[in-house]
Amino acid sequence: MRFVVFGAGAVGSVLGGHLALNKQDVLLVTREPHAAAINENNGLRMLSATGDYSAPLRAATKLAREDIDADTCVFFTPKSNDTKSCVEQLVKTAPPDTPVVSFQNGVTNEEIIVKYFENVYGGVCRMTCSQLQPGQVSFRKMGRLVVGKYPKGAHSFPKKLASVLEEAGFDVSVSNSIMCDKWLKLIVNLQSGFNAIIENRDHDSVEFMELKVGVLEEAKKVLRAQKMKAKSCDDRDLSVDDVIGELKKPKAPRSPSSVRVNNSTWQNLYLKRKEIENGYFHNPIIEMAKKHKIDVPFNEVSLELVTESCNEQLGPGAFRASEVLQKIKDRSTGS
Numbered sequence: 001m002r003f004v005v006f007g008a009g010a011v012g013s014v015l016g017g018h019l020a021l022n023k024q025d026v027l028l029v030t031r032e033p034h035a036a037a038i039n040e041n042n043g044l045r046m047l048s049a050t051g052d053y054s055a056p057l058r059a060a061t062k063l064a065r066e067d068i069d070a071d072t073c074v075f076f077t078p079k080s081n082d083t084k085s086c087v088e089q090l091v092k093t094a095p096p097d098t099p100v101v102s103f104q105n106g107v108t109n110e111e112i113i114v115k116y117f118e119n120v121y122g123g124v125c126r127m128t129c130s131q132l133q134p135g136q137v138s139f140r141k142m143g144r145l146v147v148g149k150y151p152k153g154a155h156s157f158p159k160k161l162a163s164v165l166e167e168a169g170f171d172v173s174v175s176n177s178i179m180c181d182k183w184l185k186l187i188v189n190l191q192s193g194f195n196a197i198i199e200n201r202d203h204d205s206v207e208f209m210e211l212k213v214g215v216l217e218e219a220k221k222v223l224r225a226q227k228m229k230a231k232s233c234d235d236r237d238l239s240v241d242d243v244i245g246e247l248k249k250p251k252a253p254r255s256p257s258s259v260r261v262n263n264s265t266w267q268n269l270y271l272k273r274k275e276i277e278n279g280y281f282h283n284p285i286i287e288m289a290k291k292h293k294i295d296v297p298f299n300e301v302s303l304e305l306v307t308e309s310c311n312e313q314l315g316p317g318a319f320r321a322s323e324v325l326q327k328i329k330d331r332s333t334g335s
């Protein structure tokens with residue numbers, strides 16, 4: 001199998017980099033500075049708590065016809081706000097029967113891609129990755145992946161893909177109901193706004209824990225009302241209840257890690273990008289909540305403040321946990 005990673009920033013480069021380290025043929029389609037640095041350095045620099053690697057892969061800003069053959073699989077990894085423009089660009093070069101696997105967060109990307117490609121697969125990537133400078137990515141540790149045919153069902157391709165990914169060191173599950181796994185990941189991602197906008201010194205505080213438990217409890221209520229399943233295909237990923245339980249457990253304060261790895265939202269605020277994708281996580285919950293007349297102030301405030309942080313270029317960590325919690329309480333009581 002050959003791999004093209006389209007929209008290769010943090011997550012796409014880390015996935016492609018590990019495949020290349022395992023001798024797979026990988027091309028990253030990415031922005032000019034990242035592509036130029038990778039090609040100048042003869043590979044992608046990958047930094048992690050477990051060591052530094054140089055992955056031998058190629059990078060380009062555009063896909064050429066000769067980059068794709070009948071054995072090519074596309075990993076699709078732009079942010080959700082770029083899905084339409086990227087898939088329209090991809091389909092100009094890739095034949096419509098090319099397998100396309102979306103490792104993006106959110107639950108609306110595959111339904112866009114399937115309008116252009118016949119063989120669409122969903123992917124869940126449970127691994128925190130950052131790309132803060134061209135030619136270089138960082139990740140905390142090897143992660144867990146789930147892949148499956150979109151919208152559902154058993155299929156031979158995800159099994160074949162899983163074995164290639166396992167050989168590259170990932171822990172991989174194949175799902176026959178990938179959108180249930182993607183919904184579970186969406187719920188987990190609801191925490192990413194607070195993780196990015198709350199000042200670091202508050203991250204071990206009770207208020208911070210209450211904020212994260214708050215968004216998850218609201219989502220749980222909404223999903224129950226909607227009769228929507230958000231679950232792991234083989235129960236290997238924590239359920240929403242398990243995540244809440246973990247958050248509530250007392251923990252020792254953390255010491256800072258030597259390798260800087262933060263979530264995608266944090267990265268976008270840090271890099272002062274003009275768009276963030278958090279609306280793709282919170283809005284499905286907020287819309288369903290309206291339908292069922294459920295109040296979701298934690299989700300609303302998280303989305304509002306992360307949007308403000310982006311629009312006003314405040315960077316990550318612009319808010320204290322206690323002030324955000326107070327804002328949510330005021331909204332709930334109507335004061």
Ligand SMILES: NC(=O)c1ccc[n+]([C@@H]2O[C@H](COP(=O)([O-])OP(=O)(O)OC[C@H]3O[C@@H](n4cnc5c(N)ncnc54)[C@H](OP(=O)(O)O)[C@@H]3O)[C@@H](O)[C@H]2O)c1
Pocket residue numbers: 006007008009010011012029030031061077078079080082085086089103104105106125126127128129130131262263264267273277
């Ligand atoms: N980072 C993580 O830890 C992580 C983990 C799991 C899942 N995810 C999900 O994976 C997706 C990607 O996240 P990410 O953190 O990797 O984001 P990212 O670092 O911003 O990577 C996306 C890259 O695609 C580029 N891009 C957009 N349009 C393009 C085009 N037409 N041609 C070439 N490149 C293009 C973007 O460039 P510009 O910014 O210049 O547009 C950006 O460099 C998101 O859905 C995210 O939620 C992320």
